[in-house]
Amino acid sequence: MINYSQEKQRVFLVGLHLKSEKIENTLDSLKELASLAKTLGFRVAGQEVQSRSTPDSKSYIGGGKLKEIQKIAGRKKVDIVLFDHELSPNQGKFIESALDCMVWDRTQVILEIFANHARTPESRDQVELAQLKYMLPRLVGLWAHLDREKGGISASRGTGEKQINIDRKLIRNKITRLENSLKKMDRERTVQSKNRSSCFQVSVVGYTNAGKTSLTNCMTGSDLLAQDKLFATLESTTRLLPTETKPDLLVSDTVGFIRNLPHNLIASFRSTLSVVKDANLLLHVVDASSPNIEQHIDTTEKVLKEIGAEKVPRLLVLNKIDQVEEDMDRMILAKAYPGSIPVSALDPEMVELLTEAVKEHFARSFVRECIILPYDKTELLSHFYQLTSVEELEYAEDGIHITHAATLTNKRILNGLLKG
Ligand SMILES: Nc1nc2c(ncn2[C@@H]2O[C@H](COP(=O)(O)OP(=O)(O)O)[C@@H](O)[C@H]2O)c(=O)[nH]1
Ligand SMILES: [Mg+2]
Known part of the structure; x- marks a missing residue:
């Protein structure tokens, strides 16, 4: 190439x-x-x-x-x-x-x-698939010179046309191969994500260059590549957000969006973007200092809808607030986007407040209760520590009284284990 x-x-x-x-x-x-x-x-x-x-x-x-x-x-x-x-x-x-x-x-x-930024075998395949689908209807004309050159000799007429048909077939075969290999990688990911289903999944989404990677880094203490460049990140990367409560929080940084994002590209990246669709919470990050904030939000919402993530609860994060210098402008933003969280990825204290807001969001879905664990099932105690926030343990006559807070999903998993 x-x-x-x-x-x-x-x-x-x-x-x-x-x-x-x-x-x-x-x-x-x-x-x-x-x-x-x-x-x-x-x-x-x-x-x-x-x-x-x-x-x-x-x-x-x-x-x-x-x-x-x-x-x-x-x-x-x-x-x-x-x-x-x-x-x-x-x-x-x-x-x-x-x-x-x-x-x-x-x-x-x-x-x-x-194509230039794809780093993993999966994203390379995804981009190549989108490129081939773009190319397929545009092959006509590529070989037209063959017909023009040999136009006078009737026996050779149609050489270009034949070449196009050969190319089409090759491209279609390659498309099928790529689609199959991507499906395989997707199945492997599904297995991985099932292993994580007892965790809370947070996906960071938004316009390209809004600061998604910088925020993910600051929240999770990671060192992912953040650059003042469009589409520096194509792959989804998941990091653990340490919390005192269980289940753990996982934060996934994802590819950014842009207006008129090619449809084929969204389709190819659908599996990578499944972390967005399957998330429990989306952090929709916008560059608050951009004059096009409204348009960026609209574009992101449109793509979220296209990948089937419109119903996932979300928090609007107004990033780069350090670039919005006037108090008045900050107030206007707060009023225009009620419930949004102003933050600067460069300021760890502000990011801590965002992390708190995320934890608070999930805390609302915790249910506190006391369960008696019979002594013949004490091997399940470790699961309580894995899936819930254990607040109190009391060794009574009828078993261990465990006071804990858990989400409904994890309660269901625990009940299954207790019954089994
Ligand atoms: N001033 C300022 N710059 C930021 C902030 N967050 C990110 N940036 C810069 O914006 C650029 C894009 O950030 P990045 O995290 O790669 O954006 P992404 O494309 O959304 O992942 C980088 O140069 C960052 O250093 C912020 O809160 N304030
Ligand atoms: Mg990024």
């Missing part, structure tokens, strides 16, 4: 402003595309925005604007033109031949970043 990142490609950004939408959204999204491009090591040579009521079915931005961009791209010696939208295969082909230079859409940019 070509490593575009090292070539310091010069890129030019193109956005379409739909007249029914706010221009700020288009500009914010373009700004984000610029950061995505920089994450890939590209140099941004400029940008253009076209306003239309609907995208053009052939050229997306309209033929006139396309000509204009072709001239600018030539003048600025642009290597790749990046469109801030997902282009259909036909649009991509048409625009590329009109501009006479390489054209990428937003999906391709995001896929490339994911």
Whole structure:
């Protein structure tokens, strides 16, 4: 595979402003595309925005604007033109031949970043699967030159078409292989997560670069990679949050979201994101200092819905509050997002308050009770310590009186053990 990142490609950004939408959204999204491009090591040579009521079915931005961009791209010696939208295969082909230079859409940019950042065999397979699904309908045109070259010789006509069919078959086979291998890894994870089902699972979710990894690190005393970079984390990592009560709390750091996250990518990452769907609590982290806070929250909520996690209880965490300097601004935020928790991942005392809030959330689901453990079942005593917070033990005539607090799930597990 070509490593575009090292070539310091010069890129030019193109956005379409739909007249029914706010221009700020288009500009914010373009700004984000610029950061995505920089994450890939590209140099941004400029940008253009076209306003239309609907995208053009052939050229997306309209033929006139396309000509204009072709001239600018030539003048600025642009290597790749990046469109801030997902282009259909036909649009991509048409625009590329009109501009006479390489054209990428937003999906391709995001896929490339994911490919560069994937570290585990699972995430590499997930990204490759999404890339192949993206490529499959776009093969047409790739081999068209074969037909053009041999166009005059009737016996060879269709060579390109044949090549496309061979490629399609190869890609489909590879897709099946990847899907099977991912299913296998998913089954192994299910076994692992069953082992953890007696614990509380907290998943940290939110927009990319909101500070999810930094917060997870500070809460659990870990040293996961946190960077001022989009999509530094692709894998879900689970860490133990030490508490005085049982069950233990597990905190999972996950991949961040972004607007227009390619659908194929979400589908591929569904198994990694199962820690989100199966969590007992979501910490939805937002960058409180971002002017686009509202849009970031909406995007995250949309993706949560797409992966079936909309019903999981959540706490909204307003991170990077150290960057919100004015008291007035902090007050406005507190009022706009009631129940949210302001925090700075750089301030351990504030993070401690967040940890307390998480524990408090779970404390509400604890039930206190006293159980008599007969002396012929004392081997179960260790399970009480594992699954509940044991508050008092009294060795009486009829057995051990254990006063403890437990969640309903763990009570059910204990009752099963006591009956068995
Ligand atoms: N000022 C400030 N910077 C933060 C805070 N939390 C994270 N960051 C920085 O924001 C960038 C992204 O953080 P990271 O944890 O990787 O974000 P993630 O993509 O959500 O996991 C890093 O450069 C962090 O150092 C915070 O509370 N305050
Ligand atoms: Mg991260």
